[in-house]
Amino acid sequence: MANNRFSDKMRERLTLSFEVFPPKTDAGMSKLPSVLDELGEYQPDYISCTYGAGGSNIGKNREVLALISERTEACTHFTCIGLTKDDVRAQLKHYLDDGVSHILALRGDYPFGWEGTGGDFHHASALVEFIRSEFGDRFEIAVAAAPGGHVECTSEDNDIAYLKLKQDLGADYIITQLCYDLEQFKVWRDKLDKAGITMPVDVGIMPVTSKSGVMTQCFSRNACAVPRDLALVLTHHWFDKDPDGNDIPEVKAAFREEGLAYSADLLNRYLTLGINGIHLYALNRAEDVRRVLEMSGFGERFMEQFI
Numbered sequence: 001m002a003n004n005r006f007s008d009k010m011r012e013r014l015t016l017s018f019e020v021f022p023p024k025t026d027a028g029m030s031k032l033p034s035v036l037d038e039l040g041e042y043q044p045d046y047i048s049c050t051y052g053a054g055g056s057n058i059g060k061n062r063e064v065l066a067l068i069s070e071r072t073e074a075c076t077h078f079t080c081i082g083l084t085k086d087d088v089r090a091q092l093k094h095y096l097d098d099g100v101s102h103i104l105a106l107r108g109d110y111p112f113g114w115e116g117t118g119g120d121f122h123h124a125s126a127l128v129e130f131i132r133s134e135f136g137d138r139f140e141i142a143v144a145a146a147p148g149g150h151v152e153c154t155s156e157d158n159d160i161a162y163l164k165l166k167q168d169l170g171a172d173y174i175i176t177q178l179c180y181d182l183e184q185f186k187v188w189r190d191k192l193d194k195a196g197i198t199m200p201v202d203v204g205i206m207p208v209t210s211k212s213g214v215m216t217q218c219f220s221r222n223a224c225a226v227p228r229d230l231a232l233v234l235t236h237h238w239f240d241k242d243p244d245g246n247d248i249p250e251v252k253a254a255f256r257e258e259g260l261a262y263s264a265d266l267l268n269r270y271l272t273l274g275i276n277g278i279h280l281y282a283l284n285r286a287e288d289v290r291r292v293l294e295m296s297g298f299g300e301r302f303m304e305q306f307i
């Protein structure tokens with residue numbers, strides 16, 4: 001593991017990171033290097049790559065991590081869905097062989113029709129414990145947390161207790177699930193303090209660019225609250241099809257502009273809360289990230305510190 005721990009950096013200064021996913025098509029894969037080049041211009045602390053629960057896209061995930069490593073530090077997401085201890089040990093060794101020692105340790109969402117992980121680990125905390133016992137300090141370990149409460153949590157206090165368990169078992173820092181409600185975020189963070197959770201917090205922000213995107217991200221798995229300012233963006237551009245059911249491009253474009261401005265403002269409002277890092281879900285769209293960083297002014301401010 002690198003001597004220079006990312007979580008230590010987070011305690012010293014604000015950090016910036018991005019998240020991409022392994023493209024499904026060859027065309028998407030061939031565009032990715034230029035996307036990563038554009039993201040790399042901001043000198044992010046790391047870029048992470050998602051991992052399909054069950055390891056379905058492990059080959060592409062490693063290919064993408066290799067491309068990221070040519071530009072900046074690579075972090076892999078990793079879920080324990082469907083994996084035995086031997087599987088996890090073998091896959092993590094491959095990452096270390098590839099020079100990737102930064103991991104977001106996740107349980108993963110259950111694939112359609114599943115009611116459990118179908119593997120040796122039932123929660124992310126057990127995965128964190130296993131990584132530490134097998135690999136010592138060789139990995140920097142991030143864990144997920146939902147400031148609005150994970151959709152399956154039995155209570156907010158239990159959710160936070162399980163997050164504390166991840167810290168006690170060796171996790172280094174937190175990356176948050178979407179949270180548009182900053183009042184909720186503040187309440188959650190106070191609860192972390194009271195629970196003795198000292199891991200730095202990397203705030204996950206997804207640029208708002210389409211009605212379907214917001215609705216899918218908020219409602220399909222996350223039960224993420226939509227505050228009035230975001231609801232207004234949706235309402236202003238709700239009617240985006242003509243009576244024949246065809247898309248109205250001007251309405252979609254107007255949504256995107258207002259959504260990007262909303263995202264930039266959200267980013268700046270988060271910064272006033274004294275968080276440790278911004279993690280932009282880039283979704284392989286460098287242009288959206290560039291717009292948010294420009295509109296918020298954060299991209300320039302972030303890069304100024306390296307001059």
Ligand code: FAD
Pocket residue numbers: 049050051052053077078079104105106107108109110122123124125144145150151152153154158159162175176177178204
């Ligand atoms: P856990 O920490 O295991 O928590 C899941 C639920 O179980 C929670 O309700 C929690 O309260 C409860 N719980 C936790 N520990 C215990 C315990 N010991 N006993 C009883 N209950 C417990 N998914 C992917 O498939 N691939 C990705 O690449 C991916 N990337 C992500 C990136 C980020 C930044 C985030 C925030 C999420 C990502 N996810 C990804 C989604 C994630 O896998 C889901 O949110 C998943 O449902 C929960 O994962 P977790 O690691 O938080 O699980």
